[in-house]
Amino acid sequence: MIAITDMTGAQIAAAVKGGRLTARAVAEAFLARTEALNPHLGAFTAITTDRALGKADAVDAQIAAGGDPGPLAGVPFAVKNLFDVKGISTLAGSKINRDLPPADEDAALVERMEAAGAVLTGALNMGEYAYDFTGQNAHDGPSRNPHDPDYMSGGSSGGSGTATAAGMVPITLGSDTNGSIRVPSSLCGLFGLKPTYGRLSRARTFPFVASLDHLGPIARSVSDLALAYDAMQGPDTEDPACTDRTPEPVAANLEAGADSVRVARAGGYFAQGALPEAFEAVARIAQAVGSDETVDIPDAKAARGAAYLITMSEGASLHLDRLKTRHADYDPDVRDRLIAGAMIPGAWVTKAQKLRRIYREKMLKLFETVDVILAPATPCRAPRIGQQTMVLDGVEMPVRPNLGLFTQPISFIGLPVVTVPVWTDGEALPIGVQLIAAPWREDLALRLAHQLEKAGVVAAPVANITGH
């Protein structure tokens, strides 16, 4: 019989609703695994045991009374610690925010997950203020890759990647400004969904770059991504960027398949500047779906540059007052980058925003002839924790900003992406591929990911952690 902590969220919900498991037993199993593994892996910064058991008991009581707690009945989840969790200070990976009072309300997406029956078990480690692709944190230590703890989880939703891959929870929530869901999904071997910009409410989360910030789920199955995504959709006047579109649920249509979905590989910028494993993973997916098409994404290098400048500038604007009064309390890597961001000219940033519109119009033209574009999620498998530089195409470059060089030009224009995990025989660590769709077509990327998962081309097993 499968261990509870190896089960997907969909399996758990079915078992809880079918009376084969109690939500309490599920919560206790995941909390026990979390308590055992977290000291070694650095995924959680707060474990909300009492809250989780209380919610689990409420789910069980609802079922005992003949009610339906929802599609995520009894499914444990945890959130990057930039989501407000009632009773906990929202750290956003920082030392400075430890001085904030505890949040008096949950983030909108936490409320929506719990309204669907899910059980929050805690808050997760992350790169400071989300300005990170490594999963390292100067204050809480690194979130480690469960497949080999000497290696990075990826960031900035590093604890989200670690917790999901280690089987501490089946589903986590993260944020993605330039790649912070997709990078840890790639390095930890997970499915990650960065929805269309504006799709999911960011209310009551700590921001980074308002015009680029997205939230989304990470999971070990596409069904779980879809269940969480469906539960979290819906308008919210508390997030000015949140769409007022009617929710477009996907979970019930995953089995519709993706045979009619037109797939092509991204060429040009996305076919260079990475280690061979990144391109091999893309080729494996293309072969599995029978696609030999390539599309050139125009101006991707300039787009990445524009995202880079907007991030520096908007991030600096957010932190300007703190940089004056609390500069010594920042992670030095983050502080120096934010101070530099405060010094770059506004005219550059406005130009970058104009470029954004033109680049987006060009990209939307591509989607007239293709439905999903494949691109590497990261240029390499997970680097070692502490590794400062890497060599790509013969050029030595810093790890921290460049793990996101393939994700940044995509989130820049808000396109929805599902990252799928690819494994190679003989390699301990996975690497991800981005399935990129047109705005508001998360359904196509999720259906394709589901088809690949069913065919065994991609998979997200719980890490085999020695001694546990």
Next chain:
Amino acid sequence: MSDDTFDVEAMIDAMAAFLDLPVEESYRPGIAGHLTVARAIAADVLSFDTSDEAEPAPVFRT
């Protein structure tokens, strides 16, 4: 962009004063590195052809 006239140390001094930002000596190499990278990256952005009528697009509502 030409680097002939770009003095990153002078820029840090001037902008730190302009913005009233405290910059400790130990922060300077990091800030200088990020400014230099940003300037190189900006070259791609600034050479991009945008018309005078092009509108910034921070939020998409299609």
